[in-house]
Amino acid sequence: MALGKIQTQIVAKLVEWARLTSDQQAEIAARPEDLSGEDLDKLLQDDYKVSPFQLFAAKGRALGLAPFNVAHYKINPTTFERIPQEFCQEHLVLPVGQIGDILLVAFANPFDLAVPSKINEMTGKRVVRLLAREKDIRDKFAKGADRPAGFADVVEQIGQEYAEGEVEFSSEDVSEEYSWPSSL
Amino acid sequence: MSSEFRPIVMRANRLLGAALVDHNLVKLEDLESANERLLEVIASEQARQMTVLGILAYELKVVREEDVLQYLVDAEGLGLIDLRNYEINEDLRKNVDLGACWATWSIPFDREEDFTFVATAYYLSPSVRTYWEKQLNTPIVWYGTTLEILADLFEKIEAERGPVKTAVTT
Numbered sequence: 001m002a003l004g005k006i007q008t009q010i011v012a013k014l015v016e017w018a019r020l021t022s023d024q025q026a027e028i029a030a031r032p033e034d035l036s037g038e039d040l041d042k043l044l045q046d047d048y049k050v051s052p053f054q055l056f057a058a059k060g061r062a063l064g065l066a067p068f069n070v071a072h073y074k075i076n077p078t079t080f081e082r083i084p085q086e087f088c089q090e091h092l093v094l095p096v097g098q099i100g101d102i103l104l105v106a107f108a109n110p111f112d113l114a115v116p117s118k119i120n121e122m123t124g125k126r127v128v129r130l131l132a133r134e135k136d137i138r139d140k141f142a143k144g145a146d147r148p149a150g151f152a153d154v155v156e157q158i159g160q161e162y163a164e165g166e167v168e169f170s171s172e173d174v175s176e177e178y179s180w181p182s183s184l
Numbered sequence: 185m186s187s188e189f190r191p192i193v194m195r196a197n198r199l200l201g202a203a204l205v206d207h208n209l210v211k212l213e214d215l216e217s218a219n220e221r222l223l224e225v226i227a228s229e230q231a232r233q234m235t236v237l238g239i240l241a242y243e244l245k246v247v248r249e250e251d252v253l254q255y256l257v258d259a260e261g262l263g264l265i266d267l268r269n270y271e272i273n274e275d276l277r278k279n280v281d282l283g284a285c286w287a288t289w290s291i292p293f294d295r296e297e298d299f300t301f302v303a304t305a306y307y308l309s310p311s312v313r314t315y316w317e318k319q320l321n322t323p324i325v326w327y328g329t330t331l332e333i334l335a336d337l338f339e340k341i342e343a344e345r346g347p348v349k350t351a352v353t354t
Contacts, residue, residue, distance in 0.1 A: 066263020097266020
């Protein structure tokens with residue numbers, strides 16, 4: 001058997017999206033050699049002209065995760081409020097948002113299933129995983145480490161604190177447990 | 185919101201409500217109450233409140249938006265997105281039709297290769313998905329998000345664009 005379970009699902013997703021034909025799927029599955037993850041990536045991109053994002057999205061879907069474009073996420077003063085930056089760097093994860101008691105976390109390594117449990121224990125929040133490119137997460141940390149806090153950061157932080165203050169003020173006006181958020 | 189979007193608003197909300205009942209997230213009698221209230225809100229033309237989901241979650245308090253989103257993650261395999269700290273694609277930010285966004289509680293927010301990323305609070309409404317599939321004519325990566333995150337973003341974009349200019353005829 002040339003393809004593993006996840007690899008088979010990746011190829012099937014690409015067929016579903018009409019990026020590969022059923023004949024091509026059969027051709028790939030019939031290859032005699034075992035393919036590593038990198039081998040399959042190379043094969044799909046070089047021989048079958050699957051684009052990098054198509055491949056990334058197909059991997060995500062095969063793993064039951066949505067792709068997340070970490071490059072367009074803006075690290076801000078609240079990013080590492082719940083999950084320490086050192087933990088994130090060590091495990092190559094990035095908190096990319098919060099919706100109620102759900103934490104949205106981008107993972108470079110979706111196979112490390114212990115990390116979501118650790119985050120859940122650490123924060124008491126439900127964790128929804130998103131799939132990130134490892135390079136994007138590393139780049140984010142590298143940029144953060146290289147960049148001294150400048151005027152723009154300070155202004156942004158003050159702006160956010162001011163905005164947070166406004167939210168607190170308006171939520172105090174409404175006493176019920178579930179209120180229309182910001183007068184929805 | 186322009187009246188051209190009225191049919192989309194009605195259909196998006198009707199189908200979302202039906203889906204919430206089908207998926208056992210809301211009871212039929214609660215949906216009926218919410219629909220009555222929705223008609224009043226639509227007559228008042230307040231875009232931010234034209235949502236059956238909002239009425240169910242924040243007025244009647246019979247469902248939590250988070251639970252609907254968690255359902256989307258678990259049952260539909262959808263990703264979630266918090267757009268408050270995300271760089272929205274500049275072209276989409278400048279050109280997206282905000283009337284359509286308000287009507288469908290959705291916004292295209294990023295592009296990569298030929299894919300468009302769309303955030304929505306109305307994924308369970310098939311008419312909303314069909315609307316954006318036709319408009320964008322690209323493969324779409326869908327993300328669930330909240331009404332509040334969307335409404336705040338729509339209002340921010342409206343403020344950036346400035347007041348709508350009315351044509352003056354002489």
